Amino acid sequence: MGTGKFLSVFTPATAEQRKANFEDYWIFTQQHGGELFEDDKDLAKKRARLKHFQDNPVTLRKPLADPDAFYRNYVEMQDDPKSLDRMTLMLTGVYKFARHEWVGIKGAWDSVPDMANSHTVEDKISRVHLAEEFCHVRLFDEMLRTCGLDKVEWVPLGPIKEKIYEQFPKFPGFLMDTPAFVTELMGVTFYCHLHALFDDVLAEEPEVRDRLKELLDEITIDEVAHVGQRRNFIGPIGMKISKALVSPFYTMFFNDIPEVGELFDVKQMISDGQLFDFNELPEHMIERSWIPSYCKA
Numbered sequence: 001m002g003t004g005k006f007l008s009v010f011t012p013a014t015a016e017q018r019k020a021n022f023e024d025y026w027i028f029t030q031q032h033g034g035e036l037f038e039d040d041k042d043l044a045k046k047r048a049r050l051k052h053f054q055d056n057p058v059t060l061r062k063p064l065a066d067p068d069a070f071y072r073n074y075v076e077m078q079d080d081p082k083s084l085d086r087m088t089l090m091l092t093g094v095y096k097f098a099r100h101e102w103v104g105i106k107g108a109w110d111s112v113p114d115m116a117n118s119h120t121v122e123d124k125i126s127r128v129h130l131a132e133e134f135c136h137v138r139l140f141d142e143m144l145r146t147c148g149l150d151k152v153e154w155v156p157l158g159p160i161k162e163k164i165y166e167q168f169p170k171f172p173g174f175l176m177d178t179p180a181f182v183t184e185l186m187g188v189t190f191y192c193h194l195h196a197l198f199d200d201v202l203a204e205e206p207e208v209r210d211r212l213k214e215l216l217d218e219i220t221i222d223e224v225a226h227v228g229q230r231r232n233f234i235g236p237i238g239m240k241i242s243k244a245l246v247s248p249f250y251t252m253f254f255n256d257i258p259e260v261g262e263l264f265d266v267k268q269m270i271s272d273g274q275l276f277d278f279n280e281l282p283e284h285m286i287e288r289s290w291i292p293s294y295c296k297a
């Protein structure tokens, strides 16, 4: 950790470097996820991994004291968040973060070209990327099930917000690439902080703690690769814009999830996003993930 092997994710890159990195990412992503099952929005290796978790379930030593508190607050916070225990807040917070992700990809899946109509390497990468995001929602669902929450529904946002999410991927690249990159970066930051929170909240539930970490690692490894991949769409000016967007973007997004302010240090998350350089990630993640060549020292 902190070995200085990698450079800031905001390191500028030339058009030629980016082209070569798209080719390299395309090779990586095909072996990483395995066969794409487009009708199921799924990937062979991810499906097998989820099945492994489902076939080898672990359960809480002490079941949730008040599952109704989860079900009452997971879609919209009804109670005063300060009145809820940290376990409930963590689980409703995880759901809300994942729900945003799910809504975003659901809108995008129908508006980007399918694989048969993807003629550029960027289009193909984007199609597989979306399938991976659907796998993440399944892994999040499995986290909640592991905590005994098997009645979770994935609820769409209101019709207006859904429409906005559907339009987003149709925007021209120069408008859409920077927020899309910062969103992926925000995911990695959030998951790193969530990983640390598991140690704290699940100290007395080692089996579930370790399982949730395994499930989260599956997601984070993809998300780290997405950070590099989405960064690869962006030239030097867009990179400056992206860095400037980290603070307002994280602030806006996390303000929308009341659990985050209760459980996490948002200022620290913003700072981690601005300083992100891959060096803090553990080796076992780096090995299975992807980092642009120009971010390697």
Ligand SMILES: [Fe+2]
Residues within 6 Å of the ligand: 101, 132, 133, 136, 187, 219, 223
């Ligand atoms: Fe994701």
Ligand SMILES: [Fe+2]
Residues within 6 Å of the ligand: 133, 184, 187, 222, 223, 226
């Ligand atoms: Fe992602």
